[in-house]
Amino acid sequence: MLYAVVMSSALPPLPKPQEPLESSHLLEIGPASDEPCLRADAARNRARLLEAAARLIAEHGVAGVTMEAVAAAANVGKGTVFRRFGDRTGLLTALLDHSAKQLQADFLSGPPPLGPGSPPLERLRAFGVAVLYRTAEQLDLQLAAQPEPTRRFAHPAAGSLRMHLTVLLRQIVPGADCDLLAHTLLASLDPALIHHLTRQRGMPMERLEAGWLDLVARVTRTDPPR
Amino acid sequence: MLYAVVMSSALPPLPKPQEPLESSHLLEIGPASDEPCLRADAARNRARLLEAAARLIAEHGVAGVTMEAVAAAANVGKGTVFRRFGDRTGLLTALLDHSAKQLQADFLSGPPPLGPGSPPLERLRAFGVAVLYRTAEQLDLQLAAQPEPTRRFAHPAAGSLRMHLTVLLRQIVPGADCDLLAHTLLASLDPALIHHLTRQRGMPMERLEAGWLDLVARVTRTDPPR
DNA sequence: AAGAAAACTGGACCGCGGTCCGTTTGGGGT
DNA sequence: ACCCCAAACGGACCGCGGTCCAGTTTTCTT
Structure with a gap:
């Protein structure tokens, strides 16, 4: 719910992942735009991915952050990365x-x-x-x-x-x-x-x-x- | 409209094609940076490529301007496009x-x-x-x-x-x-x-x-x- | 006119971003 | 405890930008 309120670009819970959150009219983007309920495995993978990405940056610079590399480093499929982050x-x-x-x-x-x-x-x-x-x-x-x-x-x-x-x-x-x-x-x-x-x-x-x-x-x- | 076909921004006869031309110190970028001498066939291909690109834009919008498509439309190899324009x-x-x-x-x-x-x-x-x-x-x-x-x-x-x-x-x-x-x-x-x-x-x-x-x-x- | 160096050419090749779709899994309802 | 399906997964697949290099063409030299 936290987000339902704010988003204008009505995306039903559909394959298209990212909610770019058109909203230029709201003041906060704070905790709102977070996925309200993320399945346990999804949340775990999300964390893994972010951590992997950060590690890759530290090691090889931003250029080293390849979607495939991140996926691999997180032991996750490529599709998952895109599903999560668009x-x-x-x-x-x-x-x-x-x-x-x-x-x-x-x-x-x-x-x-x-x-x-x-x-x-x-x-x-x-x-x-x-x-x-x-x-x-x-x-x-x-x-x-x-x-x-x-x-x-x-x-x-x-x-x-x-x-x-x-x-x-x-x-x-x-x-x-x-x-x-x-x-x-x-x-x-x-x-x-x-x-x-x-x-x-x-x-x-x-x-x-x-x-x-x-x-x-x-x-x-x-x-x-x- | 034969846009500008022949002119401008080209590269000195160097292996690495694009000279980004650091020059923030010169006033004109005009006829100066012109290709000093472009081989006959190269010049012809350059013109063809620009014309092809313009046609593609007119027909399919900017998104339709694919390097491969331009090359094909100009009856030229892909490598040539990159050599010419970087x-x-x-x-x-x-x-x-x-x-x-x-x-x-x-x-x-x-x-x-x-x-x-x-x-x-x-x-x-x-x-x-x-x-x-x-x-x-x-x-x-x-x-x-x-x-x-x-x-x-x-x-x-x-x-x-x-x-x-x-x-x-x-x-x-x-x-x-x-x-x-x-x-x-x-x-x-x-x-x-x-x-x-x-x-x-x-x-x-x-x-x-x-x-x-x-x-x-x-x-x-x-x-x-x- | 001939030969050689320089410049140009084309297309096979690569890596990456992004999509697709058949399969698996988590967790709410009964 | 079981069922069920939305949600999540994963990896094969695609297209495009960009690189490379062996072969061809032009132009320069003598």
């Missing part, structure tokens, strides 16, 4: 899930300046910085988990970030098209961009951080447009 | 090449407000709008041509756009980190984002256009940061 992206995303939930919890109910209690502008600044560093920490995985362009923004976790951003923006610049602005701001924190700037162009994280703060400052100036 | 992305990019050069010519030496002659801010505004509509026109192809995340920003054409943006920005907000700012602004024009906003969230192009203008206005305000 596709490679789904598996990789699942690996990021914990950290994603953590971040979400932090800005939804954690301590200031990220969580409620600080003024919106403060939270906005902290938000970007937090995302920035989290992304940098898991760059390889984040990059590999990025779905093909068509689905990049449908991703529920991204939706949650965007929603939070939008809410903050509305408090700061109520006159603007906050929805659009949120997209833009998030785009500037895209893992691929961060990868390019830090690894391919050698910018230090401090510069990106300063860039975010500057961007936020510019975007949120409240004096009338020229 | 990979699928390369082929698709080549199809976009003509339009890319056109755009570049427009803002480098075309008439105002896009080209030189207008004040920088005017040009910046026009630039975004131009990119926006060009992208929207070729959305499917643009999306399909997008390389994997790691290489997304290494793409030379994107580099040229960014460079131009940077130059404009330096004239408008000399105090800022224009390089970074250019990346951010460009990110807000990403094909995947445009796709998401217009096709998945149903925003009209006018709203995106307004969003760009507003973003530019906000970002280029020159009064001191708070």
Whole structure:
């Protein structure tokens, strides 16, 4: 039930496994999107698979995480991996899930300046910085988990970030098209961009951080447009 | 329409085919990077391949453009396709090449407000709008041509756009980190984002256009940061 | 004009992501 | 305790992107 409530894309308990969870309108993706009741063996296999995947990453890097390899390492059939996670992206995303939930919890109910209690502008600044560093920490995985362009923004976790951003923006610049602005701001924190700037162009994280703060400052100036 | 057939992005006579052309430092990617000399048969096959690819797109959409299918449709071996274009992305990019050069010519030496002659801010505004509509026109192809995340920003054409943006920005907000700012602004024009906003969230192009203008206005305000 | 080096060609081959479907299994109902 | 079927399983199978290399064609040299 936890999920039934939220999902819009009515999938009956059917062969098509992944619930991509269209929902860009809900705030939490928390414990909800979990499979509510998973048969004992299924749950066991799921755990095995995640563990195997993590091990493979540790040993051979993200590139070594092949669906077949994961299946083999978990002593499970290939079909099972796909049934459970939908596709490679789904598996990789699942690996990021914990950290994603953590971040979400932090800005939804954690301590200031990220969580409620600080003024919106403060939270906005902290938000970007937090995302920035989290992304940098898991760059390889984040990059590999990025779905093909068509689905990049449908991703529920991204939706949650965007929603939070939008809410903050509305408090700061109520006159603007906050929805659009949120997209833009998030785009500037895209893992691929961060990868390019830090690894391919050698910018230090401090510069990106300063860039975010500057961007936020510019975007949120409240004096009338020229 | 014989799109552009013969031109551009090809590779020096090297064993490893694709020269991704690191060059973020040069302004034009124009006739320079042209194949210096392409053997007669190679040139003929290149043209055939592009034509075949275009026909396939027209008939079956971008998804129908399979490397094997293109090769077959052009009466050419599969290996030849890869030798010429490096990979699928390369082929698709080549199809976009003509339009890319056109755009570049427009803002480098075309008439105002896009080209030189207008004040920088005017040009910046026009630039975004131009990119926006060009992208929207070729959305499917643009999306399909997008390389994997790691290489997304290494793409030379994107580099040229960014460079131009940077130059404009330096004239408008000399105090800022224009390089970074250019990346951010460009990110807000990403094909995947445009796709998401217009096709998945149903925003009209006018709203995106307004969003760009507003973003530019906000970002280029020159009064001191708070 | 001839011969050799360089460039190009084509298709067999590989690995991986993803699908399909016949088989097995867990666990709720009786 | 047993039955039953939805759910889960596993591995054969497919298509596509990408590589490789033996053989062919073009162009350069003298």
